[in-house]
Amino acid sequence: xxxxxxxxxxxxxxxxxxxxxxxxxxxxxxxxxxxxxxxxxxxxxxxxxxxxxxxxxxxxxxxxxxxxxxxxxxxxxx
Amino acid sequence: xxxxxxxxxxxxxxxxxxxxxxxxxxxxxxxxxxxxxxxxxxxxxxxxxxxxxxxxxxxxxxxxxxxxxxxxxxxxxxxxxxxxxxxxxxxxxxxxxxxxxxxxxxxxxxxxxxxxxxxxxxxxxxxxxxxxxxxxxxxxxxxxxxx
Numbered sequence: 104x105x106x107x108x109x110x111x112x113x114x115x116x117x118x119x120x121x122x123x124x125x126x127x128x129x130x131x132x133x134x135x136x137x138x139x140x141x142x143x144x145x146x147x148x149x150x151x152x153x154x155x156x157x158x159x160x161x162x163x164x165x166x167x168x169x170x171x172x173x174x175x176x177x178x179x180x181x
Numbered sequence: 182x183x184x185x186x187x188x189x190x191x192x193x194x195x196x197x198x199x200x201x202x203x204x205x206x207x208x209x210x211x212x213x214x215x216x217x218x219x220x221x222x223x224x225x226x227x228x229x230x231x232x233x234x235x236x237x238x239x240x241x242x243x244x245x246x247x248x249x250x251x252x253x254x255x256x257x258x259x260x261x262x263x264x265x266x267x268x269x270x271x272x273x274x275x276x277x278x279x280x281x282x283x284x285x286x287x288x289x290x291x292x293x294x295x296x297x298x299x300x301x302x303x304x305x306x307x308x309x310x311x312x313x314x315x316x317x318x319x320x321x322x323x324x325x326x327x328x
Contacts, residue, residue: 141257146307154292154307155208157315161276161289162209164240166188171283172224178284178320 186235188228192216199232200296200303203262207292207305212237215303217274217296226277229294241274242288247322253293253313259306263297272296277319287316 107115114124121143124136137145186192194216202213214232225246231237244251253273255265265271273295275288290313296303 142261144256144258144307150291150307151207153315154289154305157278157289157292158206158208158239158276158305161239161278162237164188164238164277164279168220168224168226168240168279171226172221174283174320175225175323176223178323 184230184232184235186230186238188238189230192230194232198301200301202303202305204304206239206294209237217241227274229274229276240277240279241294242277242319244273244275244288244290244293247288247317247319247326248290249326251290253295253306253308254310255295255306256309259295259304263295263302263304264300265297266299270297270299272298275317278316284320286319288319289315290317291315 109115109125111125111128114122116122120140122138124138125133126136127134139145182194182196184192184194198216200215200217202215204210205212209231212231212233215229216232217227217229220226220228225242227241227243229239229241244253251273255263263271273293275290275293277286277288279286291308292305292315293308293313294303295306
């Protein structure tokens with residue numbers, strides 16, 4: 104992994120069209136601006152990890168789901 | 182073709198109905214082919230069975246079942262990857278987590294499954310709408326809509 108030191112308002116360019124700007128630094132928090140084409144998706148890393156973990160939970164679905172349809176109609180009627 | 186599954190035994194799959202996920206699902210990147218089918222009549226839950234792993238199946242639900250006003254803004258990149266020509270070609274599902282107490286089942290609207298039903302392409306996208314959470318209590322929301 105490449106590690107660079109940057110000050111406030113300094114930036115890094117990745118490839119031809121992605122720019123990361125250090126917008127602000129306060130204590131242990133850094134505000135980052137990202138300039139990138141629309142085709143590049145940008146998300147917080149936790150979001151990926153959380154969805155991965157949720158998928159893992161969902162993958163252990165039980166084998167039998169009988170009676171769930173009636174559970175729905177029960178709730179719809181309430 | 183026939184596949185052997187843990188939940189449904191030997192399952193006859195019409196190859197035209199297989200949905201191709203170029204990137205797989207988050208955490209399941211190696212599995213790219215799934216088949217989606219209804220569980221039973223009058224049950225809004227659907228199954229999404231992996232073609233290449235008989236043990237792996239997810240439960241899905243249409244978000245409209247519990248959120249009549251649901252909408253999802255797709256990123257240009259997702260529209261491109263799914264080769265979507267029109268919103269009508271789209272099916273959207275949320276993955277369901279079913280705990281032991283099934284009344285507490287939740288749906289994940291932060292990472293919905295988007296399908297191009299014409300081209301049979303699928304992708305798990307990330308919703309940037311802050312109202313779309315990892316866990317939506319499905320039955321509670323259904324009740325809330327009525328009450």
